Amino acid sequence: MSSDAANQATHRAIEAVWRIESAKVIAGVAWIVRDVALAEEFAQDALVAALERWSEAGVPDNPGAWLMTTAKNRAFDRLRQEALHARKHEELGRELDALEKHVVPDFVDSLDAAREDDIGDDLLRLVFTACHPVLSIDARVALTLRLIGGLTTDEIARAFLVAEPTIAQRIVRAKRTLSAARVPFEVPKADARAARLSSVLEVIYLIFNEGYSATAGDDLLRPALCEDALRLGRILAELAPEESEVHGLVALMEIQASRMRARVDGQGRPILLPDQDRSRWDPLLIRRGLAALRRSEALGGARGAYALQGALAACHARAPSAEATDWPMIVALYDALAQVAPSPVVELNRAVAVGMAFGPQAALDIVDALGAEAKLTSYHWLPSVRADLLAKLGRREEAREEFERAAGMTRNSRERDFLLGRAREMG
Numbered sequence: 001m002s003s004d005a006a007n008q009a010t011h012r013a014i015e016a017v018w019r020i021e022s023a024k025v026i027a028g029v030a031w032i033v034r035d036v037a038l039a040e041e042f043a044q045d046a047l048v049a050a051l052e053r054w055s056e057a058g059v060p061d062n063p064g065a066w067l068m069t070t071a072k073n074r075a076f077d078r079l080r081q082e083a084l085h086a087r088k089h090e091e092l093g094r095e096l097d098a099l100e101k102h103v104v105p106d107f108v109d110s111l112d113a114a115r116e117d118d119i120g121d122d123l124l125r126l127v128f129t130a131c132h133p134v135l136s137i138d139a140r141v142a143l144t145l146r147l148i149g150g151l152t153t154d155e156i157a158r159a160f161l162v163a164e165p166t167i168a169q170r171i172v173r174a175k176r177t178l179s180a181a182r183v184p185f186e187v188p189k190a191d192a193r194a195a196r197l198s199s200v201l202e203v204i205y206l207i208f209n210e211g212y213s214a215t216a217g218d219d220l221l222r223p224a225l226c227e228d229a230l231r232l233g234r235i236l237a238e239l240a241p242e243e244s245e246v247h248g249l250v251a252l253m254e255i256q257a258s259r260m261r262a263r264v265d266g267q268g269r270p271i272l273l274p275d276q277d278r279s280r281w282d283p284l285l286i287r288r289g290l291a292a293l294r295r296s297e298a299l300g301g302a303r304g305a306y307a308l309q310g311a312l313a314a315c316h317a318r319a320p321s322a323e324a325t326d327w328p329m330i331v332a333l334y335d336a337l338a339q340v341a342p343s344p345v346v347e348l349n350r351a352v353a354v355g356m357a358f359g360p361q362a363a364l365d366i367v368d369a370l371g372a373e374a375k376l377t378s379y380h381w382l383p384s385v386r387a388d389l390l391a392k393l394g395r396r397e398e399a400r401e402e403f404e405r406a407a408g409m410t411r412n413s414r415e416r417d418f419l420l421g422r423a424r425e426m427g
Contacts, residue, residue, distance in 0.1 A: 013054075028071070029042050036179075046070035129183060140174070210225050212226055220269075248293070302340075331358075379409075400426035403422045
């Protein structure tokens with residue numbers, strides 16, 4: 001192998017290691033310095049060192065441990081400098097000595113073994129910090145993908161069709177906001193954990209939804225975002241195994257992701273759920289989703305919004321065809337969801353289920369009542385659902401107008417073409 005090819009192989013290996021290990025490294029260092037921005041800086045320093053060292057010496061047997069130790073050594077060096085500068089060397093030196101007892105100085109496998117119990121806690125702290133409600137939702141998404149997902153700024157920008165400088169500014173502002181607000185690097189206490197966990201789950205599901213049904217651009221699907229969200233959800237499920245809603249969200253995402261290959265045709269055009277070839281649904285993801293749902297249900301208690309949505313997805317996954325789906329059960333689950341998390345979007349989805357279970361007119365009555373909802377004013381699925389119901393009732397001219405109205409509201413070109421095609425079908 002030529003030297004250029006060897007260097008390229010090493011760089012690819014480093015990129016793969018970084019994607020897998022970066023969150024752990026940042027979390028481990030943040031546990032020491034109590035500052036996410038500073039922790040990421042030290043982790044990046046370790047990455048630069050790896051690029052220099054590994055290109056010559058090769059990738060070590062335990063690259064994650066190498067990165068962790070190097071980043072921590074950078075952190076300890078900084079703390080020593082600050083201790084000397086503040087003339088508190090003796091006091092802080094004792095604290096550093098206590099911290100360093102937890103670190104194996106050599107780059108060996110025993111480092112991970114020594115801190116195996118702590119890594120999970122550190123990652124959980126990092127997840128809760130990146131998704132802190134003091135940040136805007138856009139900032140939480142960007143920071144989570146950067147710190148936990150290991151994505152570069154460019155990858156995040158391309159995934160959301162946003163300019164790279166915009167994403168970079170969001171990340172920088174987010175880290176500054178966390179520092180200025182002195183957000184503690186910790187898992188919230190029990191009384192605050194539920195509210196904070198909802199923010200974490202919201203961020204992960206927003207990432208997944210953007211991949212599953214892109215709001216703008218030329219593609220309906222962005223599978224890489226779905227994969228990132230699934231990875232985050234699976235990590236969180238292992239870090240918080242007693243949280244029913246975490247397993248509910250994982251179940252929902254696994255089962256929805258199982259349909260990805262069947263959701264578009266060869267030209268990238270959307271295929272609605274009733275028309276999908278269910279033989280193309282991924283059976284492994286369905287099994288994983290159903291297993292996650294069982295974990296959620298085994299914890300007992302009232303089902304939350306994600307657990308209920310996971311149960312809804314499971315109803316579809318278990319049915320061999322659209323006609324064989326237990327639509328009355330789906331309506332009942334939407335009734336329960338409306339009690340737990342009421343929203344016009346839930347009511348619109350419930351209307352679709354009502355139409356399948358009890359006929360299009362019953363559904364149209366619900367949809368017409370939702371027309372005055374301010375939150376649905378620019379939601380293109382409202383006129384789209386209404387158009388489909390009108391078409392089933394034989395009111396084709398009204399359906400055509402509604403399909404055209406829906407097409408004018410979406411920012412996704414694939415959806416627009418699909419809706420305009422439906423409009424033309426109405427004659």
